[in-house]
Amino acid sequence: MMQQLVPHVEQLDAHCWRMHHQGFSMNSGLIVGEERAAVIDTGSGPREAAGLYAAIRRITHLPLLVVNTHAHGDHVFGNKYFAAHDVEDFHATAAAAEHLRGHGDAERQLVRFLEPEMALRQGPYSGIVVPSGIVADSGEVLELGGVNMELFGLGSGHTTGDLLVRCGRILFTGDLVEEGGPPNFEDADPALWADLLGRLGEQCGRDTVIVPGHGNVVDVDFVRRQHREMLAAIREGKQIVASWPAGSFDPTAYQLELLPYGPEQSTIFLQRLSELLP
Numbered sequence: 001m002m003q004q005l006v007p008h009v010e011q012l013d014a015h016c017w018r019m020h021h022q023g024f025s026m027n028s029g030l031i032v033g034e035e036r037a038a039v040i041d042t043g044s045g046p047r048e049a050a051g052l053y054a055a056i057r058r059i060t061h062l063p064l065l066v067v068n069t070h071a072h073g074d075h076v077f078g079n080k081y082f083a084a085h086d087v088e089d090f091h092a093t094a095a096a097a098e099h100l101r102g103h104g105d106a107e108r109q110l111v112r113f114l115e116p117e118m119a120l121r122q123g124p125y126s127g128i129v130v131p132s133g134i135v136a137d138s139g140e141v142l143e144l145g146g147v148n149m150e151l152f153g154l155g156s157g158h159t160t161g162d163l164l165v166r167c168g169r170i171l172f173t174g175d176l177v178e179e180g181g182p183p184n185f186e187d188a189d190p191a192l193w194a195d196l197l198g199r200l201g202e203q204c205g206r207d208t209v210i211v212p213g214h215g216n217v218v219d220v221d222f223v224r225r226q227h228r229e230m231l232a233a234i235r236e237g238k239q240i241v242a243s244w245p246a247g248s249f250d251p252t253a254y255q256l257e258l259l260p261y262g263p264e265q266s267t268i269f270l271q272r273l274s275e276l277l278p
């Protein structure tokens, strides 16, 4: 039998739960109304999805819908398990659906140690489910029965198709906010992301409970710090890129140390910055 990876479950208010997966420290969410419940991000494959589904069924037996905050494998590769358990309603941005359609198969290798069935396309739950419920650019409100959840984008950031989910004072941000590890710049435009974080920091109140894509729950001060840090990194990064001969990519160990994201993400950060600078 396939192994189940059981998430850590934390109730955040009367209707909202955070379900924290150990593998990539990724956060799924659960919002429960009187008629149906919403699952935010399904895990990195059938093992995490099976554990997540079991944890959800200990809380509610209502019909489920799924929201994907963006298209990265650790957030969407559990979709097939939910589809095989009577979930038909999958929501994401148009950009996320397009990314998943185009790059989903290539991302399977990223989860191979945690989710071998997903990497090897084995078993009934290893397919890729691309959401067909495309969220309007202006956002959408989904009614769960006595509880409303708001889906909205704030423009390009971690990817070109990031979705945020708000229910009362609980805000699920996907990987636009990361706790416990550096932001991931693989598909990001750093300047647009920093700009987005500035607007997000202004929108959040003192009492907003922010569930990041990875790691522990944070508050608005954390978002504002991540914003300031990214602005400073962009200033530093632009100078570093400008110091190289035109067209070259050659960060030194010293230059990487000037950035706050560790050698791997700082390298990717500089790469994205040099590709996207005018």
Ligand SMILES: [Zn+2]
Residues within 6 Å of the ligand: 070, 072, 158, 175, 184
């Ligand atoms: Zn991501």
